[in-house]
Amino acid sequence: MLVLAGLGTALVVLPLVGLLTRTPWRDLANLLTSRIVVDALRLSLVASTGAAALSLVLGVPLAWVLARSEFRGKALLRGLVILPMVLPPVVGGAALLFAFGRRWLIGEPVYEATGFLLPFSMWGVILATTYISLPFMVLTVEAGLRNLDERYEAAAATLGASRWRVFRRITLPLIGSSLLAGLVLAWARALGEFGATITFAGNLAGRTQTMPLAVFLALEQDRGAAVAISLVLVAVSLTVLVLLRERWWPVR
Amino acid sequence: MLFAAACASPSDGEDVLIVFAAASLTKPFGEIAEEFEAVNDVEVVFSFAGSSALRVQIIEGAPAEVYASANLANMEAVVDAGITHTDPVVFVANTMEIGVAPGNPRGIAGLGSLSDGDLLVGLCDATVPCGSLARRVLGGAGVVPAVDTNEPNARALVTKLEEGDLDVGMVYRSDVVGSDLINGIEIAAQDNVLAAYPVAALTASGTAAAFVAFLQSDEAGAILRRHGFATP
Numbered sequence: 001m002l003v004l005a006g007l008g009t010a011l012v013v014l015p016l017v018g019l020l021t022r023t024p025w026r027d028l029a030n031l032l033t034s035r036i037v038v039d040a041l042r043l044s045l046v047a048s049t050g051a052a053a054l055s056l057v058l059g060v061p062l063a064w065v066l067a068r069s070e071f072r073g074k075a076l077l078r079g080l081v082i083l084p085m086v087l088p089p090v091v092g093g094a095a096l097l098f099a100f101g102r103r104w105l106i107g108e109p110v111y112e113a114t115g116f117l118l119p120f121s122m123w124g125v126i127l128a129t130t131y132i133s134l135p136f137m138v139l140t141v142e143a144g145l146r147n148l149d150e151r152y153e154a155a156a157a158t159l160g161a162s163r164w165r166v167f168r169r170i171t172l173p174l175i176g177s178s179l180l181a182g183l184v185l186a187w188a189r190a191l192g193e194f195g196a197t198i199t200f201a202g203n204l205a206g207r208t209q210t211m212p213l214a215v216f217l218a219l220e221q222d223r224g225a226a227v228a229i230s231l232v233l234v235a236v237s238l239t240v241l242v243l244l245r246e247r248w249w250p251v252r
Numbered sequence: 253m254l255f256a257a258a259c260a261s262p263s264d265g266e267d268v269l270i271v272f273a274a275a276s277l278t279k280p281f282g283e284i285a286e287e288f289e290a291v292n293d294v295e296v297v298f299s300f301a302g303s304s305a306l307r308v309q310i311i312e313g314a315p316a317e318v319y320a321s322a323n324l325a326n327m328e329a330v331v332d333a334g335i336t337h338t339d340p341v342v343f344v345a346n347t348m349e350i351g352v353a354p355g356n357p358r359g360i361a362g363l364g365s366l367s368d369g370d371l372l373v374g375l376c377d378a379t380v381p382c383g384s385l386a387r388r389v390l391g392g393a394g395v396v397p398a399v400d401t402n403e404p405n406a407r408a409l410v411t412k413l414e415e416g417d418l419d420v421g422m423v424y425r426s427d428v429v430g431s432d433l434i435n436g437i438e439i440a441a442q443d444n445v446l447a448a449y450p451v452a453a454l455t456a457s458g459t460a461a462a463f464v465a466f467l468q469s470d471e472a473g474a475i476l477r478r479h480g481f482a483t484p
Binding site: 097098101102103117119120198199202203204205208209216217218219220221 | 302304305307308372374377379380399400401402403404408412415416417
């Protein structure tokens with residue numbers, strides 16, 4: 001058992017060691033403050049925060065419906081919500097393009113009238129990353145709602161609290177840790193999103209080029225820069241995951 | 253090592269030749285491989301991707317036996333890494349064209365249109381050959397493009413033009429010939445560039461050498477020209 005656990009650990013640790021051995025420590029400061037890295041990091045942080053927020057707004061009601069109501073087609077709905085988690089992100093990106101591109105039913109008239117276009121814009125990055133991270137939010141919150149003892153809510157309702165008040169004062173605080181875990185997972189997944197973003201939103205430094213896109217393209221020309229950017233992604237993601245795991249994640 | 257073994261495992265005992273080739277060669281190489289397999293007892297297995305991505309994989313030890321790149325720089329890097337077995341030979345060349353939607357609905361006239369901020373303009377990223385060539389052509393003509401996206405390879409750019417998600421882009425002539433959906437506007441010869449495609453064998457295998465030789469044959473040349481390439 002311990003041997004297998006050790007092998008499992010090696011599998012996740014060795015690639016990081018590989019990354020560290022290729023890190024150009026001497027040029028690191030210069031690489032990390034270069035325009036392209038700073039732009040990509042800012043865009044990545046803005047987009048993944050936007051995606052996490054959107055996932056919260058759209059994902060909690062979805063989780064609620066999935067956890068609390070019974071209707072025909074519920075299994076299908078859950079399948080559809082989880083789909084972006086298992087689809088190749090490039091497929092998701094292409095599908096988004098066919099749905100929200102300017103050749104689409106709605107995209108075309110909107111573009112002709114206002115010039116507003118989701119692809120090739122920062123809003124496109126946020127939409128693509130939300131599409132990929134939404135299932136992480138929904139699944140986490142749905143699990144939280146299922147584990148919740150509904151008698152607390154029933155008691156509050158008996159005491160005359162409105163449904164909204166029960167949700168706000170009883171349900172939300174009780175699923176707080178699930179909400180936070182969902183937010184963190186959605187945020188971290190969005191931070192690492194590549195395939196859907198480059199396919200749907202394109203790649204332009206300062207507008208749609210997030211960290212993963214910058215890594216991918218730098219890898220083919222400037223290995224040092226690619227490794228430096230990867231290191232930042234690893235550091236940011238790992239810090240967030242470790243800190244929050246210690247304090248708030250529901251699993252003890 | 254594991255990767256090499258897994259990739260090279262031949263189906264029903266037939267020999268396998270692993271060819272790493274620039275994505276722009278996908279269509280002609282498919283036909284060329286059929287001709288080659290017909291006279292040689294071997295199965296040609298391709299890995300098509302951006303030349304730069306392939307270069308990285310080869311230098312990191314990917315089990316390629318033949319490398320066909322869309323520019324000289326990537327081949328030179330592989331030569332410098334000491335991985336080539338034969339000297340590279342240029343076997344084909346490509347030129348750039350302006351790719352537009354069928355029927356040219358936006359009335360794109362020439363290179364100058366690429367600086368139009370109202371059009372959705374796509375190029376290949378500067379890190380891949382079609383992107384650096386496009387920038388050389390535009391730079392030579394004094395055009396500063398209003399780029400909306402830098403696509404990771406030629407194929408991705410062509411797809412976005414075909415789907416109408418972009419108005420105009422700089423693509424290979426072979427991409428225009430190979431697509432039923434986009435039209436090409438020729439670039440005057442004095443503004444255009446010629447992209448040389450070198451190929452080299454990476455192993456001592458006779459099959460690899462035979463494939464490299466076959467690429468320079470009249471038979472292969474005819475296939476390549478039919479797909480919009482120029483042969484030396």
